[in-house]
Amino acid sequence: MDTLDPDRPTHIRHLDRLPRGFLDCPVNRLDTILDGPTLIRLRGERQPPLFVSILLHGNEVSGFLALQILLRDFHEKNLPLPRDLWIFVGNVEAARYGVRRLPGQPDYNRIWAGGEHPECRMAEQLLEELSSQPLFAALDVHNNSGRNPIYGCVNRLDPRYLNIARKLSNTLVYFTEPHEVLGMALSRLCPTATFECGISGLAEGINRVVRVVNELLVEEGISDATLVGEDLHVFHTVARITVDETASLGFGEQTRRYDLCFPEDLESLNFRYLQPGTLLGWKAPGSPGLTVRDNDGRDVHQDYIRYENERILTRRPCLLSMLTADITVIHQDCLCYIMEPYPLQT
Numbered sequence: 001m002d003t004l005d006p007d008r009p010t011h012i013r014h015l016d017r018l019p020r021g022f023l024d025c026p027v028n029r030l031d032t033i034l035d036g037p038t039l040i041r042l043r044g045e046r047q048p049p050l051f052v053s054i055l056l057h058g059n060e061v062s063g064f065l066a067l068q069i070l071l072r073d074f075h076e077k078n079l080p081l082p083r084d085l086w087i088f089v090g091n092v093e094a095a096r097y098g099v100r101r102l103p104g105q106p107d108y109n110r111i112w113a114g115g116e117h118p119e120c121r122m123a124e125q126l127l128e129e130l131s132s133q134p135l136f137a138a139l140d141v142h143n144n145s146g147r148n149p150i151y152g153c154v155n156r157l158d159p160r161y162l163n164i165a166r167k168l169s170n171t172l173v174y175f176t177e178p179h180e181v182l183g184m185a186l187s188r189l190c191p192t193a194t195f196e197c198g199i200s201g202l203a204e205g206i207n208r209v210v211r212v213v214n215e216l217l218v219e220e221g222i223s224d225a226t227l228v229g230e231d232l233h234v235f236h237t238v239a240r241i242t243v244d245e246t247a248s249l250g251f252g253e254q255t256r257r258y259d260l261c262f263p264e265d266l267e268s269l270n271f272r273y274l275q276p277g278t279l280l281g282w283k284a285p286g287s288p289g290l291t292v293r294d295n296d297g298r299d300v301h302q303d304y305i306r307y308e309n310e311r312i313l314t315r316r317p318c319l320l321s322m323l324t325a326d327i328t329v330i331h332q333d334c335l336c337y338i339m340e341p342y343p344l345q346t
């Protein structure tokens with residue numbers, strides 16, 4: 001056995017009821033009632049269970065707050081859950097500090113396709129357990145740090161998957177990369193959607209999750225009807241923009257103090273149709289620019305961006321998502337994803 005940090009989980013904990021204090025626990029105190037990543041299996045009147053994952057990122061609390069509201073309601077009315085509900089509480093340690101992940105930890109939403117981290121073993125164990133019996137449906141609930149609409153993601157274009165995502169929002173995103181996400185692994189087991197609930201902790205996102213989970217607990221099956229509707233927007237993630245690990249980043253007018261500089265209102269570009277020539281930022285002379293890779297990992301920056309003097313401009317019509325002004329998130333995850341409209345056959 002190697003010398004693992006005792007705080008690095010290699011297996012999940014199990015509970016068959018809510019731990020005492022869960023319904024009123026502040027998210028940054030969850031570590032006092034949960035001993036690391038935990039699967040809580042709650043009995044309901046019907047099987048198979050609905051699986052809901054929360055807090056894979058410790059600073060994305062809407063899923064947790066939504067489940068507190070929902071479960072408190074059943075508890076106060078002394079009503080049984082209409083269906084089994086399995087809750088996976090992810091990065092309890094990071095939640096304590098209100099961060100996406102702690103230094104030294106892997107990103108908990110990149111551990112679901114194998115790997116060397118102890119956390120990958122924990123992930124494998126959970127997936128093995130989930131695949132050993134039927135699941136009704138699965139949700140993985142997130143927030144984003146930038147100003148984005150609330151939207152639902154799917155990793156398969158199966159109508160059942162799309163119908164779950166559409167319960168959250170008319171804005172849907174289909175993606176296959178990054179493939180190490182929990183949503184991708186769950187998609188092999190049952191109808192699955194990942195919920196992006198806007199800024200963490202805001203009522204709109206929380207209330208929508210409460211409503212959707214309630215609906216899924218009551219419903220007898222997941223609709224496989226083809227999605228139609230003029231108000232429906234489906235996008236396909238085609239590439240991802242990252243910055244060099246060592247690049248210094250800033251916001252505001254380019255002053256050359258930073259390797260890369262972005263407009264103050266960068267986040268206002270999220271989910272908007274951008275014309276070629278839209279300004280994304282400035283690059284200091286000699287600094288590495290943006291890295292743009294497609295779903296196969298190919299360098300495609302020449303397709304999507306161009307540099308004009310020090311300005312970084314879009315080269316073709318596209319949409320961006322997850323643009324954020326949070327420099328830590330840009331470094332740890334990415335600057336944004338590039339999307340194109342996806343025509344659904346109707």
Ligand SMILES: [Zn+2]
Nearest residue numbers: 057060142143
């Ligand atoms: Zn997240």
